[in-house]
Amino acid sequence: MTGERDLALQAKAWPFEEARKLVARFAKTPPAKGYVLFETGYGPSGLPHLGTFGEVARTSMVRRAFQSMSDIPTKLFCFSDDMDGLRKVPDNIPNKELIAANIGKPLTQVPDPFGTHDSFGAHNNARLRAFLDSFGFEYEFQSSTDWYKSGRFDAALLGVLRHYDAVMDVMLPTLGAERQATYSPFLPVSPSTGRVLQVPMLERNPDAGTVVFQDEDGKKVELPVTGGHVKLQWKPDWGMRWFGLGVDYEMYGKDLIPSAELAGKICRILGGTPPEGFNYELFLDDKGQKISKSKGNGLTMEEWLAYAPQESLALYMFQKPKSAKRLYFDVIPRAVDEYLTFVDKVHGEEPARKLENPAWHIHGGQPPVVRSDVSFNLLLNLAGAANAETTEVMWGFIRRYAPDATPENSPFLDSLIGYAVRYYQDHVKPTKRFRAPTDAERAALDALLVTLDKLPADAKADVIQNEVFEVGKAHGFTELRAWFQALYEVLLGQTTGPRMGSFIQLYGVAETKALIREKLAV
Incomplete structure (x- = not known):
């Protein structure tokens, strides 16, 4: 101790x-x-x-x-x-x-x-x-x-x-x-109307413990300041x-x-x-303006908790309370994944480091063991690729990725899947913008199909990621960021996305090949 x-x-x-x-x-x-x-x-x-x-x-x-x-x-x-x-x-x-x-x-x-x-x-x-x-x-x-x-x-x-x-x-x-x-600092409660009055005090009697004021009916009234009379x-x-x-x-x-x-x-x-x-500090909206309830320009707590667990909101509150922070929908996925990172790390940290870990503070010094297996962002991308409308669709992929995981033994993961489906349907799907590949990108995607054909169905994320890298380099993408952005925009309809090796392992090699063929046919 x-x-x-x-x-x-x-x-x-x-x-x-x-x-x-x-x-x-x-x-x-x-x-x-x-x-x-x-x-x-x-x-x-x-x-x-x-x-x-x-x-x-x-x-x-x-x-x-x-x-x-x-x-x-x-x-x-x-x-x-x-x-x-x-x-x-x-x-x-x-x-x-x-x-x-x-x-x-x-x-x-x-x-x-x-x-x-x-x-x-x-x-x-x-x-x-x-x-x-x-x-x-x-x-x-x-x-x-x-x-x-x-x-x-x-x-x-x-x-x-x-x-x-x-x-x-x-x-x-x-x-x-x-x-x-x-x-007057005293607001008498009117004996005649029951209303709390903002009126001047006509007299003050400290020895008697009373004040005198004019009531709403025009009468001069003396009341004690004690007992709930003011x-x-x-x-x-x-x-x-x-x-x-x-x-x-x-x-x-x-x-x-x-x-x-x-x-x-x-x-x-x-x-x-x-x-x-x-x-x-107070919260800002996505444009950096102070959040106002009358303007409705912020994210409500009910909205946050509709798309993410309360632990992620607690983390958001823990982080940099002295700094003005933007509070809008796009901060939710990162907050969830940061929470997962912190709560996963805390159990292997030495005692001094645990006290610096936000998970220690979020959980009152007793952080639980949380099984997630998959990041929230990866779940969002899976929901997008599968156009998932139910958690059952998502679990079909998850069971292949983590065979021993079930809704019963992984309740936190199950809840994350539900949040991801809801978030995808409400906030990602309406903003998706697919584009056709350029000639150079089309050639690289054709090569990626050939590469994926050679991979076993149970290929691991690191192996897949390395192969995706090699295809990009072989097809002239000196800036590999441009290659991955092309994959995100053509395959997923968004400008940013997941680590492709992890995504392909989760979504499935065969399913990814089908997705590529679908986009090449456009």
Whole structure:
């Protein structure tokens, strides 16, 4: 155990670098609450999305890295800001009239348009938990409504009231003149309408723990800031939450750096220490533009998981979180194959190298043995050559390539085959553009037919690859890249492709000869 801990303390992978911040934080004194608290936040007015997955996955990686360095217990809170007032009617729900009548109310007081839960907030919280559970994340769900109404935030809220002027000094410089005139960190819940109000405070009574404001019916109302009678604006709420929960680590997108700085100042005003932080870059589309939900110019998590396993998405989240990365369909096959490479290598690596391998972090320090036999890109090319519409067609070729592999003993490979067929049909097949061979290419393809005729049906990939090389060289392709590109464009209808030796072994020598004859006949 000591040896593993020493290796973890020296490891260079970014989750270990982050975890060492927490080791240093508690080097002298362990946390008074008895555990190190990691937090991720969630706004439950919408459904969980790719960013939700990325934040929880990355935070879990740091948590696991810390656990390999320290005996201090840890917790991960997934915190739902479900007391927030509903600002607009979502586009993707039924019974919109029901929701429209409840705009402004806390999400946990808005009726559930789906009719399955006590409130819209409870419905979306259930979706969040089901989402996180489907990926096997270890976490504790926390509800803002529960913390406010149970009184567990009371001491922190009274602290905001006592330090009202200091909090305002932090917030007001970030606001425009018009907003400054009415701003208050406290959002009272109207006794008459139940809505969360953005109104100025007429009076503050720290000794009584109350605020006074004008309600929507025009009456002057005094409410306690405790017990769920008020909600904080989200930036002060973030800092108050850090203080009230004792959060030790939280990550956030680059766009939230200014907000996190404000939250940190408010946490200190209340007498707390802000958590260790990590800001990650945002995603770009295939043109390098920032992804926008309203523009619909990005790849959704549902789309990714329709065409590739979740491990590939976790790898994408692990790699270079501080760099802006393009997120579109073409990155999926490479992410799958990189995952297969990492998870295959990890079991033969020495202990120090294992800690640098993404598979260690993706699988919480316990990477499984995964049988794939064939790369995802090769499966895509096989699907294309065979024009596969079902996994059964693909397994017909796979069994010849790996006779002992079956869907039952190779479930991961079976799932990859399903993903490959779906990806090929939806995203490769529509873009295929075959061309006729030039005279020089036709002569080389004729020669390749002769060469393949001489090969045994069970020829191995390396032997086949060497023969393909020799044909290209013998027919004047001084740049062998041009020869292989010709094979891809003429035979497969694409500009890039697989290692031909591996492809021919998988697809079959006889089948490849038939494919060449078909294209030569055009």
